[in-house]
Amino acid sequence: MQNNSLLNEIRTKQPLVHHITNWVTIFNCAQAVKSLGASPVMAHAPEEAAEITSISSALVLNIGTLTEDIIGSMLIAAKAAAEKKIPVVLDVCGAGASAMRNQSCIRLISSGFINVIKGNASEVSCIAGLDVTTKGVDSTDVSFDLADVALNLSKKLSCTVVITGKRDYIAGDGKLFTVDNGSELMGRVVGTGCMAASMIGCFAAVLPGDLPGASAAALSAWGIAGEKASAKSSGAGSFLVHIFDELSSITEEDMTKSQKITSLTI
Template sequence: MTNDIIAALALVREQKPLVVNITNFVVMNTTANALLAIGASPIMAHSQQEMTEMMQITGSLVINIGTLDSVWIERMLFAVEQANAYNKPIILDPVGCGASLLRTQTARTIAANANNLIIRGNASEIIALAGETSQTKGVDALDSSDTALTAAHYLATHYQANVVISGEVDYVVSATRVISLKNGHHMMPYITGMGCSLTALTGAFAAVGDSTGLAATAILAIVGEIAAKHSAGPATLQLNILDGLYQLSADQIRQHLRIEVVSSL
């Protein structure tokens, strides 16, 4: 798995895949910079008038429901339709799922309509998306990532998707396997858009063939862990993470990666 992650990073840097993002106003700059730093090519495209053309040339579609309204929902569903037509991977970030009926229903509708789906969320969002009772405060998770494993497995089988649970321990879940990643740093949640950046990076790696979400999850966590050593607080950590994505080497991945197959069918 370590070699697969290293190879995926090399492919992103070599191919510089275009990633179409329908994302929220809060994180557009942050996620675009993360994609550029890793070597991908971001575009924040929201117009239905150009979406068919965009899906013909993109490597993947990232949908983030963070600043949701009726206009955005229509755009998102049309983009999913076009991504399916051109067989592009779709990455869904169900931001705040469980905090409101609108967010929960929209996330479930997108998931139900999407082919080639990867879902990336925190534990509370994953639990709520699966229809279980979660503990959430707006977009913040109050559940630990391990409590979302049953929900993630349900989503993986129900939607034929791969699921990434972000938390103190990250989990990558498919219908047949659960992988844990124990990298990262406790300061990372204090930066707006860290989870959203992971979702965007997942789109970059999906565009070069990693349909699991594993490479992006491992790489951002490793970079955050390394960057925290040289950061006085969240502001410098954010800058150092961008530099770390740009500078990350295969040797650093091998040195820092803490990965385990928790279960396999």
């Protein structure tokens, strides 16, 4: 898969990836982007949101600790991204946990500016209008066929849909991928989902013309770095140390050797 050259591209171009995100994992998202080789910028003031987006190569939105003000800034930034034709990734963090989260997702998605919707099984199922019970920001079991959920939502909204979990599902542009990289430990660290969305932002920044491919490559790279970090870690604390180190040192050879991306016929 020629997507491996994306890692080199990120490190050469060091694209600016603008985030409007939550206050819990904001540092971890910035450091993950920087460790990978791109350049993070976090700026949420409505007065500068559009201007910062206009000098960026991708925009990552995350509603983890949303407020009305923040949603307003997200809409401003997303509009600027659409005008500049740079990709916008929306992490629907905690969708299903409150009416405000659901309505904010609807506002953001119905703006037409979102290119990639990303969440775990229960979050994306909720966005798809399926009947799920969400437990805060952690994923809960759903009984749906996740490939179908991703494909149908992708068609309905004309955007790329990413469902993360033990197996990741990516659907968009008539394509469907699964990614099986990652490790069990990642589920015990706060913010691995948020950082995965940031990784998609980095890869989308250098491959804006193929967002399903960029998303699959991003989740695979993230998962491989996670596998390497987990092998050296005895818990969430040491994992966070190692993942930031591994993101810097992961190579295209690592990706060629270890990536578990499957393209499914649909």
